[in-house]
Amino acid sequence: MTPSSLITSLLSAPAAQAEPAVARLTGTLDDGATWIADVPADWNGTLVLYSHGFGSLAAQNAPSEAVRAELLAEGYALAGSSYDPNGSKWALASAERDQFATLDAVTAKIGEPEHTLTVGQSMGGLVNAQLARDGAGRIDGALGLCGLVAGGTDLDNYQLDAEYTLARLLLPGEQVELVGFGSAAEAADTARVLTDAVTAAQATAQGRARIALAAAFLNLPAWAPDQARPAADDWAGQEEQQYAWFASGVLSFIEGGRYAVEQSVGGNNSWNRGVDYARLLARSVHAPQVRALYRSAGLDLGADLEALTDGAEITADPAAVRTAERTSSAGQGLAVPLLNVHTTADALVPVEQERRFGDRVRAAGAGALLRQAYVERQGHCTFTAAETVAALRALEHRVTTGHWGSAATPAALQRAATALGLGEAAYVVYRPAPLTVGRDRQGGGR
Template sequence: MPAVTRPRTPRTRLRIALAALAVLTSAALATLPSPAASADAGAATRLTGTLSDGATWIADVPERWNGTLLLFSHGFGPTVARNAPTEAVRLELLAQGYAMAGSSYDPQGSMWALNSAERDQFATLDAVTAKIGEPRRTLALGNSMGGLVNAQLARDGGGRIDGALGQCGLVAGGTDLDNYQLDAEYTIARLLLPGQDVKLVRFGSSAEAAATADLLTKAVTAAQSTPQGRARIALAAAFLNLPAWAPGQDRPAPTDWAGQEEQQYAWFAQGILSFVEGGRYAVEQSVGGNNSWNKGVDYAHLLSGSAHAPQVRALYRAAGLDLRADLRVLTEDATITADPAAVRTAERTSSAGQGLEVPLLDIHTTADNLVPVEQENRFAARVRASGDGALLRQAYVERQGHCTFTTAETVAALHALEHRVSTGRWDDVATPAALQRSATALGLDGAAYTSYRPAPLTVGRDHQAHPTQR
């Protein structure tokens, strides 16, 4: 990072955090079409409208519509209407005859728009079909936070949605997200900034969240210069479920512990904590308080369930640090409690997995820095517990980054979902080999589907339950 010659004001820190947010979420946010792009898509008609809560919607209908309408749920970020994950995907699907629609969600609310998103998506579906007629088939598509919305549509949309395709979805829900992120933030604050009172929850403004992000990022940057600091960064990264494979780098060897930590540090250096803290503020706005807690968490037990535990232990040994002592300090000093009403609101608005009414295919990159692939493990367990496991399929792309899918990977997954909806059977279309063949055959921009099983999500709390803290 460049040297800073004067103290940053809260307003400056806010600008930095928002800039980082824009960079980190760019893969998940579709680019609005330019007139030239619309022309390239052929004779497509652009429709727009406004819903009763002020949300806007857009739809593109090709001249030779194939009868399928795709309802796209966009990710965390500005509440602007989008109807495709990327411009390249939008153009390809228009060329294949699909109509596409999507809403902004309520622009008066938080960017964590789960209070309105599902409602606005169904209202968008009504508004669009009133103009173009009933589709032969309606499929939901969503990525990142919109992947959570998409899973809710698959749960609640029977009769209105025929199937759903999720990409890099935040399917573990808002409370799991805030809890494992809290564990990482707390570890950085307690072990790298001992004695300092660092505000981690109940932010009163986005500037407060940005100030915390700035403080924690500086602590990580300073700690990277010593073996002891790097061991503690690895511990925080384990609790964050942060992948040890960063963009533009070769994947470290399975026992290259130092190389793994270096690549985890690269994610921190790119500003991930600005995204985390900005997201926390937005979630707290949406659910009306703090929906995360660490009181009662046993951090030794938490680490023992992490796929990164061997790395952390090895780095602590190399640094001459007492891992058990650090974990004991974290456990004994964990006093943060949740606001019960906020937890209940998050359970109602910001969770999924309670069941499925239609087939759902989720795809995820294997090294996702913002929505860890381990969320898919958590979500699948919940869907199976609901009795709807046969409706769910999950597939994985070997790549670093959040929502970094090729157009071919997206289209192939959509075609696999259509097979399931048309035939009532998955057969083998959602297997890695079949998806890879299908994507490659499109002759577009390549594919990297792979056989993969995500590790359990390191979160240390049972589902959305929380201790009584009234």
């Protein structure tokens, strides 16, 4: 169907619809992935390809219903795939391929767009960064939302540091399985054991100090949802809010995600053998908090860090590390402009990932194509429709004019978002701390 015949058929359809006339197109790719596309009758010529996050492997074409409705009303066509539904929920082995195949399938039906933009959220933000790296001639620009852009191995490594700290310091002498899960049930058991240990430890000053140490390794923000931000030197208040993240079930999500990553890459891709935990803490923005809580609890921080270092014997499967580097990494360069947006207090994908990613992109010589912006809010992917649409428009400005200008600055994004009338906006000037991960090179193999 050509664009003109598609639009003609839409305009002749009954008008008893709450939203502008939209054609829903669907299809199935060779690997079993499904795709969907929504094309408004007054298509403006821009196709937006959406990469969804970790979880259900169902085709999605927008980060929220509010964003979907606004973009369709403005004339954008929207598309997205499920990724291959036959494997792991960490679908990085197929996601980039399936998204490019979806572009081919959709454009075969509606014609070539004037511009193709990609949007990706959470795990889909990593997919989106890969599309921006590899999409020369196929896409024109990319928008990442709360993207897991440090990649799968960095993710599993800093999470391992936190899990290992909880197990060794809160459950001394107990054997807690931290890697190499054989089933989702095993991962859930580990999450339960560690969460119960955190809950018990919160009752004592010594336990709270050790929770703060694990939180530092997890890059866990000290500002939790529905709470006022604690003062910069309110060490106890910061730990209380980090505990709130743990109590909300963050470890269940982490362990379930680890099982899915290991399924996808064929083994354990994380390690702590050779990690110096004193040096690791020194790199953390939360180090002053940890030191203060240890002092007030009468604990020897140096002894705990030495015990962690001495007991660090977990090794990775080298083949799994190589697979993760091939399928689940980004930052090796950019072929098109990329704007990444992140909330400043994200417990699932810490904002520090943006610092790690930006350093890699600049080292690859592609820094001029990258812009990063920040929304002052707690939670993972808790953007308003106004913030998302304003970011997409800033990306469009870069695509159509060939330069960023001031469009992606916090002030410009805030003005643009506020003017939309689609909800509040909280763009701020912000620079993330370095990611506390402590592994600059791949390693840890048997």
